[in-house]
Amino acid sequence: MPRPVPQPPRYCLSFTAAGLRPELAAVIAAIHLEEDGDWGRTKTAVLERNALQARSASSGKRLESELRQRLQGLTNPQLQLLARGTSEERSAMAWLAVLKRIQIAADLSRDVLLEKLSSLDPVLRRSDMAAFYEERERDHPELGALAPSSQQKVRSALLQMFREAGLLAGKAGKSGTLGTVQRPLLSPQVQELVASDDPALLVGFLVHGPAKPAKSMSASTAAKASPRTTAKPGPRSAAKSAAKGTSKPGAKKASPSRRKAA
Numbered sequence: 304m305p306r307p308v309p310q311p312p313r314y315c316l317s318f319t320a321a322g323l324r325p326e327l328a329a330v331i332a333a334i335h336l337e338e339d340g341d342w343g344r345t346k347t348a349v350l351e352r353n354a355l356q357a358r359s360a361s362s363g364k365r366l367e368s369e370l371r372q373r374l375q376g377l378t379n380p381q382l383q384l385l386a387r388g389t390s391e392e393r394s395a396m397a398w399l400a401v402l403k404r405i406q407i408a409a410d411l412s413r414d415v416l417l418e419k420l421s422s423l424d425p426v427l428r429r430s431d432m433a434a435f436y437e438e439r440e441r442d443h444p445e446l447g448a449l450a451p452s453s454q455q456k457v458r459s460a461l462l463q464m465f466r467e468a469g470l471l472a473g474k475a476g477k478s479g480t481l482g483t484v485q486r487p488l489l490s491p492q493v494q495e496l497v498a499s500d501d502p503a504l505l506v507g508f509l510v511h512g513p514a515k516p517a518k519s520m521s522a523s524t525a526a527k528a529s530p531r532t533t534a535k536p537g538p539r540s541a542a543k544s545a546a547k548g549t550s551k552p553g554a555k556k557a558s559p560s561r562r563k564a565a
Contacts, residue, residue, distance in 0.1 A: 314407045314443050316453075319460045321369040323467040325390070325397035327355050328370050332377075332386040332396075340379070346371060376403035381496050388492070391469075395493045395508070398468035402507040407443075408461060411435060412507045416470055416484045420509055425484040427471060432458065432481070470509060486510065 321327075331349055338344040349355060349367050357363030374382065377400050385396035402409045415435050419425055436458070440447045449457065462481060465471040469487035473480075486509045489497075497504050505511070 311442050312406065313445050315405050316407070316445065316449065316457055318369060318373075318401075318405050318408075319456050320365040322460060323394065323397050323401065323464045324366075324370060325385075325393040325467070327366070328374060328397045328400065329385050329393050330354050331367070331370055331374055332382045335374070335382060336386055342371065342375060373397075373400035373404045376400055378496070378500060381500070384492060384496060389490070391488065392490055392493055394468060395487070395489060396496075398464070398507070399497060399504065401464060401468075402504060407439070407457075408464065409507050410439070411461060411465075412470065412509065416465070417506060417509050417511075419484045420486065427481045427484050429479045429481060432462075484509070 331345065331354070334348050334354060335342065335345040338348060346367065349371075350360075350363060353363060355363055355366050355370075357366055374385070377385065377396065381396055381399065384392050385400075388396065402412070411432075415431055416427070419427060419431070436446060436454075446454070462471065466482070470484065471482040472485050473482040475481045489508060489510075494505075497508070
């Protein structure tokens with residue numbers, strides 16, 4: 304019997320509880336570092352202090368849960384930069400957390416935004432997004448199962464995060480345009496932390512991953528791969544060699560001196 308085709312993992316679509324919110328993500332990261340990297344104590348401290356300044360306990364729990372689950376995918380150096388970096392670095396780390404948890408955001412960045420930049424057509428249109436969602440519904444029926452209001456909420460939340468992360472500039476227009484795709488400015492520290500984690504994540508920042516250098520053969524390997532062949536001497540070269548090997552005739556003996564006249 305033929306093996307069933309493996310289905311891709313389901314998209315996480317519960318992220319609408321929080322936008323990018325880099326300033327709140329930085330608060331959670333700072334408390335997490337204070338709690339010696341214990342996420343359980345971090346959750347308790349955030350909720351008890353109302354560190355996210357939520358209007359109600361229920362909204363605070365939803366906000367904390369969504370942001371914490373994103374940040375749990377970051378490495379410790381990334382969390383430190385999120386807590387102590389500049390506003391641009393905080394936004395970059397918050398977006399990195401989104402890329403690691405919300406696969407649909409990573410797919411959109413790679414297949415739509417990066418493709419728009421690569422094709423020198425940076426204007427994002429509603430038709431671009433509609434084509435992406437229509438194509439993805441074939442492999443992700445959970446997208447089509449959403450109510451129309453939930454679908455609109457997911458799409459709006461993704462567009463808003465693109466803007467907050469610096470990947471999309473400008474407002475939506477009446478002609479069906481959503482903005483202009485742009486590559487965000489990344490500090491050297493952000494680039495290093497992302498590339499050292501996984502170079503493929505740079506695509507989420509609309510940066511092509513580093514190309515793998517071609518393996519070069521060493522001199523000894525190259526010599527073994529293509530050894531020199533010694534050509535056999537032809538008839539002419541053999542004759543020349545024989546001529547060179549023949550010793551030259553000695554100098555003529557001096558003629559006897561003439562007798563002196565008497």
